[in-house]
Amino acid sequence: MNHRLRMFSLSRCRRIAWQATVVVCLAVMMVGCKIEKVEPESESRAAEKASPNAIKTAEGEDIKVAYVTNGIASFWVIAEAGCNDAAEELGVECSVLMPDGAADQKRTLEELISLGVDGVAVSPIDPGNQTGILNDVAEATNLITQDSDAPDSNRLAYIGMSNYDAGRMCGKLVKEALPDGGEVMIFVGRLGQLNADQRRQGIIDELLDRSNDPTRDFDPADEVLKGDKYTILDTRTDDFDFAKAKGVAEDAIVKHPNLGCMVGLFAYNPPNILEAISGAGKLGEIQVVGFDEDDRTLQAIIDGHCYGTVVQNPYEYGYKSVEILSKLAAGDESALPEGGFLDIPARAIRKDNVKEFWDELKVLTGDTDATEQ
Known part of the structure; x- marks a missing residue:
């Protein structure tokens, strides 16, 4: 697990030029979307940071995936840490996008279709009324849902809990x-x-x-x-x-x-x-x-x-989403969970186990230096 417990603040700095392209394209359309601008790196610098074990598409191209939330909240910051760690470990590129509302989420998904990403993990805001756009994404690329499902769509799998x-x-x-x-x-x-x-x-x-x-x-x-x-x-x-x-x-x-x-x-x-x-x-x-x-x-x-x-375990939601989408993009269909559902069970936190849980969370998000209140 040590390779997955990297500092969150460092992994965020390692996003590269494609993410900046996503930011520029989506910022024009979505005022309420929390997206951080990342400056493009030079080719030599990007190569220096590239994982020696990076996986590629069947055509040998870099893999680019997107993780789309259902809003802006601390929960998604933890998921983003998992996305970034998985992307760094696998040598792929992941953009975490936090739209504010159903309309913004729809525009986000439409823009990702036009950008030609290799996979999308989304937490649908209004699954009953989003089947059309979700199926459009599924037709264009690999689509999975996470945190909240859309079982009537053509998504390949759901990552989360009951x-x-x-x-x-x-x-x-x-x-x-x-x-x-x-x-x-x-x-x-x-x-x-x-x-x-x-x-x-x-x-x-x-x-x-x-x-x-x-x-x-x-x-x-x-x-x-x-x-x-x-x-x-x-x-x-x-x-x-x-x-x-x-x-x-x-x-x-x-x-x-x-x-x-x-x-x-x-x-x-x-x-x-x-x-x-x-x-x-x-x-x-x-x-x-x-x-x-x-x-x-x-x-x-x-x-x-x-x-x-x-x-829940938002860190694992992010990590597993990037892992599954990346492997699918590389042609590995065995990455899909059996039955189309990857169950990451919930836990009940009370006073007797809250400190242990919080300490684990700080390690996962790289917040080990945080002062306990």
Whole structure:
């Protein structure tokens, strides 16, 4: 594993001229996309950095792939570290693109088609309405999904976890945090995105003691759902607007004085929920359970202000995406996971294992010098 634990800050500096071309092409079209401009290197400098074990296409050409996120969040910075380490190890070029919204993501994918990349890994924002553009990408190059799936598209594989099972795992954390039952509210960037819908349904089914059924129809977001012990009051969305994420949490605290637990489904939700609770003077009074590994969430678990979080492995999402796409571009179809699904299981993080997990995360992202708070 040592070769995969390189410094994140160094690996980011090793992107080369093709990525700058992607940046220039996409920046014209997407104001909201977080893309860093990388200056082209000289041929001699690029050759100096090239991996001696670089893999090539069947025609002997350099391999260029793209990793497209579903938004801008700390979660994707970790995935980017995995992308960069895999690209450096395999001697390929990977551009990590973070569009802001469905329209930007569509334009990103269209531009990648025109650039003729050798593979694309994408987390679809609206899979039900994106089948057309996803199939266009699949026709032009190797397409896989990661983090959130689009099973009706012609993607070759999905890299991630069962979001429904992760939702049930999150529901179990809520039960631990609120053992006597109570009122629960869910917060998420958007619904209609498959990972969000599946996580939410998993939480609901767990809290209402339903059978394990990933195919169950999604419960309406605007209905109060009551079980024997738990009541899900509402699901609030924020469209990836961080100020709004805090605002809807603040509103919920005021509107529901008996609120027992607030659940955040995307990486930035728990920190904004915690800010809202702190502002209301209710830290420790309202339980918080989250998803993902934002530093603020992990610190809150250490401090006792957040009960726990369900984490994925975004580093592996990035690493495996680049690895699979690169091998496919080189003609190695055995790189595809059996059944078209590479399962990277979720983990439940509580106070008893948060430090060990955070230390592992710092090594993966090259943040070993970070001062612990």
